[in-house]
Amino acid sequence: MITSGPANRSLTYGQRSADKRRSARGDGVSERGELRSGRGRGHGGCGAGAGLRFGLLGAPVLYDATGEPRLVRSAKGRALLAALLLEPDRVVSLDALKDALWGDFPPASARASLQNHVTRLRRLLDDPERLHAEPPGYRLRVAEGELDVCVFEHQVARARAAHAGRDWARVVDHASDALALWRGRPLSGLPEPLTDHFVVPRLEEARLLALEWRYDAELALGTDLAGLTPELAALVAEHPLREAFHRQLMLALHRTGRRAEALATHRELRRRLVEELGVEPGAAVREAHQEVLRGMGEAGAAGRNGGAGTAGASEVGGRPRGVEASEVGGPLACFEESLRIHGEYEDWHGESQARLGLVRALRGLTRPEGAPREYATREYATLLDRAAHPGDAPAAAGLPRHGTDSKAAEGRRVLLPARAD
Template sequence: MTRRGLRFGLLGVPVLFDGDPGDGRPGEDGCAGAVRSIGSPKMRTLLAALLLDAGRVVSVEALKDAMWGGAPPASAQPSLHNHVARLRRLLDDPERLVTVPTGYVLRVGEGELDVQVFDARTAAARAAHARRDWARVVRECTAALALWRGTPLAGLPAEVGGYALVRRLREARLLLLEWRYDAELALDGGRLAGLVPELAALAAEYPLREGYHRQLMLALHRTGRQAEALVVHRDLRARLVEELGVEPGRAVREAHVEVLRGSGEGAGDEGPGGSEGSGGSACPEGLAGVGGHSGGPGVSVSSSGVAGLSEAAGVPGVPGVPGDGVSGGPGGPGDRGGAGGAGEGGVAGDGGGGSGPAAGVSAVPRPAQLPPPPAHFTGRTDVRDELLRVLTRRPRPAVPAVAVISGTAGVGKSALALHVAHMLTERFSDGQLHIGLHGATPGTAPLTPAQALTALLRDLGTAPRDIPEHPESAAALLRSLLAPTRTLLVLDDAVNAAQVRPLLPAGTGCAVIVTSRSPLAALDGAARFPLGPLSGEESAALLRAASGRDGLDAGHPLVALTGRLPLALRIVAARLAARRALTPDVLAGQLSAADSRLSHLEYDDLSVRRSLAVALDALAASDREADRDAALALCRIGALDLPGYGVPLLARLIGTDEPRAEAALDRLVDVALMEETAYGRYVPHDLVRDFARERAAAAADATGGVPS
């Protein structure tokens, strides 16, 4: 058991908190207890790198990269061990920082990391905001914001990473501020005058974020400063029109109406303006389809700059779901995103696509998210044609076409998916969605289904505050939005079937391409396309095209030395293109002479070794016995280095019975580190064999066979 009360902080400079608020849970401020000093920058970097992948294996190489960048000194290994030992002493808990064959795992319990507490408070605030429980909104937002000690991961080198996390946390903080001001405007608890300077500072810092401007307008107006409120609206509108070519969103226009009508009283429990979908802005009572309060009954708005609001045709509470006269494509009405920043741009049915006079309302553009097609796509003709046939055939009732492209690291799964997807853009005329699920991205945890659903719903125009908190509800909303459309989804780098299932549409006009190292055999109804290495001719063609070197044919040694793996071929081609003086024969000699080819198969952000390490590290850190056995088996295979392996031999190698050894081999096949060429015979790819030898040698060099 880990020590109760020890908590970690990343919302600012990385720190440790020691102390128990009484019940084993974070206190109201989330950081009760004494701050334990972390002496050196290297120690803070080590702690942050481990916390970013808390509960997962962080490899020794990844820690070296984080602590010393791309050029670790010769003493990096012993220095890392010294820093780990010092961190263990600081943690004062032998079960916190655990050594595994490939690196280290920092165990962090629920609620022991300030980011976890911050996320939980944010979720509670979102739910309270949706219920219009304004007192609860203030409490949850205040508690979450109290955790914020400064920019997350402050003072750390760029090599630590975490950019996406920092961006997400910054956006969450801005939303928390917005929700809290919504609640304070609704409660009108005597602090309105005090809100003005705070909102003025935020509006100046975020000049295109409409939410803060709307709240500043309302705070000024309700404290008797109507003229200043109108100036805020005038300046915001001029800025949006000049810089972005758009009018303010509906929420700002409704606040403008309140200021013009002088209707600053009676907000009450309806929120800071009463419009349920707009994040809390004033709405005259006579506007059809938009809940709200007004300055008096029967107010009619026809020429005050909010034309078209009375024609709200969307399904209430479901942003982007079309109503009468609204386009059914995914580019329907919704959150404008960039201009509003926090979803101020739209609400269900707010004028988009219909025939009503939706002046100044901008619709979410049709998604066209596919990255550029691969520049030198080569081969795969038969697989490509079969993929096109599967994705364009007459669908079964209520079942979209789903294709899974699987194979080992660097075999070209994503390239094939993009190549085919670009060929289908005209067929899927309502848009193409692309999301990286990070199933095997070095240094990045896989997206959860909830995170992926949130990203897809936002891409379809759903305002962040309207995205359901529960994944089941979010998945249902995604299916509703996509059902009437012809949309292609590319789900890249999936980790397992459970990650993919909630993201699948229900409409027969949609299709899905999934890439994964696993064939995702548990994903029912999918057509599967396992990829192997390229042929010799295809490999030579890719080398010629990507390197610009003529004369490379299927018999050149580089073809065999790369294992005909597209990633390795691209790296070799990049090295030849970068150094014109480096000849293919010289490079082939370097690859042949090296103890491991993997050191020469790295260039810029391309690395065969890192791609393979992700799968092995995930197995080693898994809670499943078969996964840990599989990680051990690969290291033992590297030490023995035979052409192929059977279950009885592997059982002896890892010291277990045959059923357990077979389960380990099956897991290696599932993550594409081994191939079952015949029943009971398992063979690693050439480059996987090199990788296994490296890991076996590293384990043998370390004290006791593992990193100390």
């Protein structure tokens, strides 16, 4: 059995967790990472049920009749197999094969040595006639569904289509089937000309996309969200500039009640992007961040359903009797987070974002049900005091302009907009 190297520990852990989440349906992948029903299903349209015979998603291997991968022990034999499988069922010239085995400096006996390696490889194949000489070189017969790269790419394409159609259950199935084939970095353990082949980064990016789509689906399905967080945390550490994994980790943390950690994840991503690349997080990350902040606001306002007291015209502490402080806890929390995120950056963008947080917080100070249309609020003055340039923000929010002295503003009545909902 070929095991994954250290670089793939997060994938191995994530795949096993995904297998457990799918086990109730009776399909998916086995503990050793094989497709359970690969032969019977034929991997969809990628083959006629022939089953895997060759693998490049990791060190080059041959699959035996039971589906178990067997490593080709000779380094030159692995290089020969990889060179032939990179052109499946097509003729590979002798010169190309020599380059794969010896690079730019083939020995004088390269032709005879190549023939010996071909003979040894034939002995390992289930059918020696698969590999035959055909001018100007050799052809390895590979049927559809017999090469793991073909099956992987087909399952990734099906996962992409399901993701576009928001068919989350199918996304999980196809993405997990694709990831189950991954044993390590493609073409690993080979000479440099092959390990640098252009197909390697393409396959690695396809694997990351499959992971992204699967986590999108599991977040949408709400499947074992607590189990997703360690997997996503490992991927964030491995890919610190990949926004999708940060966004998914933020959402998984937020939806399992770990909002402070979700906001810390956003702060670290934004810091890294600004410092290393000079860019802000993308729209998807910003949308996830707003979901976390809205959750903070809802948590801050949760006390309103349990608030005691009788509503009346008289005021207590700058607000109507019966109106709890938690009425404004959400907007205040949102504004404080905006200042934490943007206030530390001494530039025009950070300042404008902090102002925007103030405007949103002010708009959040809506008139509670049962309160008079006008009432004084200390929180309004507090928001103004805490803004870096408070004079402009109230006007931008469509609210009256006041000074920044909280004691002076405390007794003033502020007309607050009624709730839209």
